[in-house]
Amino acid sequence: MTAIRQIDVRHFRGVREAVWGPLPGVNAIIGSGDTGKSTLLDAIELTLAPRRNLTFSDADFWQLDVNQPIDIRVTIGELPDALLDFERYGIVHRGWDALVGLSDEPGADLEDVITVRLTVDQDLEPRWCLYSDRADADGVTREIPPAERKKLAPTRLGVYANHHLAWGNRSILNKLAEIPSGAGGALAEAARKARAEFGLAALDQVKDALDIVHEVAAKAGISGALEATALLDAHGISFSGGTIALHNKDGVPLRNLGVGSSRLLIAGLQAAASEASPFVLVDEVEHGLEPHRIIRLLHTLGSKEAAPKRQVFLTTHSAVVVRELSADQIWRAADDGSGQVRLFRTDGSVESQKTFRACAEAFLAPQVIVCEGPTEIGLLRGLDMHRDENNLPTLAAKGAALADGGGDSMIARACAFARLGYRTALLRDCDKPFTPKQLESLATAGVTQFHWDHGLSTEEQLCWTLPDDEIERLVEIAVEENGKDKVDGDLRNRSPALNSDAFCASLGISEDEREHLGAAAKKGGWFKNVTLGERVGREVLAPALDSCSGKMPVILQNLRDWVAA
Structure with missing residues (x-):
């Protein structure tokens, strides 16, 4: 099946420059808004469009600069026999290898490919040709014959694609069965x-x-x-x-179907059409669909096929899509601020796949804080709630998402985000020191670390940090959420004479009591879920943050500064 090997886009809409080598099968692009995701799909469609009456305007140029021409090149491999004709197309044949990339000269160890080029300059007239450096230097031009051009034309599964539910020139129904001449x-x-x-x-x-x-x-x-x-x-x-259009059994046209149902039906028709386009473009794949139908649409598009029948390019802002796809099907688009768009992939490892499954929502934010576990996530969420109630900027408002590091998996998960180009921080406790190898892997990936005082878990750091009044409140929450018998039992395991009633702010709380309390809270798992951590962050830590001692308030402020940078 014909496949796109490389896409080069220059000076087109929000993309000053982008070079992308997509894979066979499904290529899903995630990323923040205005990072060129939809523009890449449009670039493919316009370059391979069978129609030659397309209209461009100044707004299609990067920053409206019509002095820099739009230049889009789509390189195609697994060519049909007609385009492998050396006599006609040898001058524009190029070479490609998955490891080496694109070469202007074909070679014995390279796949023969062609590059379709679309250029638009300030006269706004689009021009298409088959491109190679050799042909360009010799002033030789070649074009794809209309019949072959039609075969390469992408199919777009748009929000409104009801023209596919009637027989017409651009309808998928025409590829299933043409209306007879009679x-x-x-x-x-x-x-x-x-x-x-x-x-x-x-x-x-x-x-x-x-x-x-x-x-x-x-x-x-x-x-x-x-x-x-x-x-x-x-x-x-x-x-x-x-x-002639499709109607239901009552005679109602199927164009009256909802958006989601129409998309599902049309995607199925495209999959069934033996002469369907080798390329399918889907912007906002989740549009109009409930989660279970999003999954069905992805399957229809070939997300689980071992040998994909077509190449699919889609964009998404859905965590459902991120969870459902394989790690090696997902690309992240990122703009460096100058209009240069880069596309990142993970290594496709088992750990990367686990990260996509466990932290799907975080992949839809521009920066990520990987928290060691649910207690740390809850604390940060609680602090953000308190700040929001007091009209202060939150981590979420700054575009930071919280991801569960899963304890021992936190390093692998943080590195998975960093490899996709996310600004990534790791917030962890410090009761288990990292090895030099672990520290090196984080530094190599570019992950910024934030951690408590050496040797302390989050629960222990809280007990050393909070003032007496808030320690008393912390114990009250522990009793409310876990029961007095459990809390007292955990405390007695640390010191036989200790119980929850001993933590009275008016009598003062000793260092020994703080130490035993932190150890009991850690061992007993008093706050080991997001909801409990959230309550501690919102009701205990946030109101007392300015009067806290030790490293915790400093680390939390440094983390906020990192997010805001």
Whole structure:
């Protein structure tokens, strides 16, 4: 099956420059808004479009600079025999290898490919050609014949694609079964009958109007209108292939289906069409679909096929899509701020796949804080809630997402985000020191670390940080959420004389009591879920943050500064 090997885009809309080597099968692009995701799909469609009457405007140029021409090149491999004809196309044949990339000269160890080039300069006239450096230097031009061009044309599964539910030039139904040539006479006869039957049915409703027409015609001497009647206009009801459309059993046109249902049906029809385009473009694949139907659409597009039948390019902002796809099917588009768009992939490892499954929502944010576990996530969420209630900027408002590091998996997960080009931070406790190898892997990936005092878990750091009043409140929450018997039992395991009633702010809380409390909270798992961590962050830590001691408030402020940078 014909496949796109490389896409080069320059000075097109929001993309100053992008070079992308997509893979066979599904290529899903995620990323923040305005990073060129949809522009890449449009670039493919416009370059391979069979139509040559496309309209461009100044707004299609990077930053409206019409002095820098739009230049889009789509390199295609697994060529049909017609395009492998050396006599005609040898001058534009190029070479490609998955490891080496694109070479202007074909070679024995390289796949023969061609590059379709679209350029638009300030006259706004699009120009297409088959491109190679050699042909360009010699002033030689080649174009794809219309028949081959039609075979390469991408199919776009848009938000509104109901034209596929009727027979027409661009309909997928035409590829399943063309309207036979003899149907023209039947359509003409149907039009004649419709005009006549409408006239009989409409006479009563339009009689008064017709009387006026007859009177005016008589006065004006227009003999041809003296006996005018009301029939459907011959031009207005000129039936064609596009007039034949799919209807349900009650005669209701299927174009009345909801957006999601239409997309599912059309995607299925495209998959069933043996002559369907080798390329499918889908912007916002989740649009109009519930989660279970998003998954069905992805399967229809070939997301689980071992040998994909077509190459699919889609964009998404859906965590459902991120979870459902394989790690090696997902690309992240990122703009460096100058219009240079880069596309990143993970290594496709098992750990990367686990990260996509566990932290799908975080992949849809521009920067990520990987938290060691649910307690740390809850604390940060609680702090953000308190800040939001006090009209202060939150981590979420700055575009930072929280991801669950899964304890021992936190390094692998942080590195998975960093490899996709995300600004990535890791927030962890410090009761288990990292090895030099672990520290090196984080540094190599570019992950910024934030951690508590050496040797302390999050629960222990809280107990050393909070003032006496908030320690008392912390114990109250532990009792409310876990039960007095459990809390007292965990405390007695640390010190036989200790119980929850001992933590009274008015009597003062000793260092020994803080130490035992932190160890009991850690061992007993008092706050080991997001909801409990959230409550501690919102009700205990946030109100007392300015009066806390130790490293915790400093680290939290440094983390906020990193997000805001």
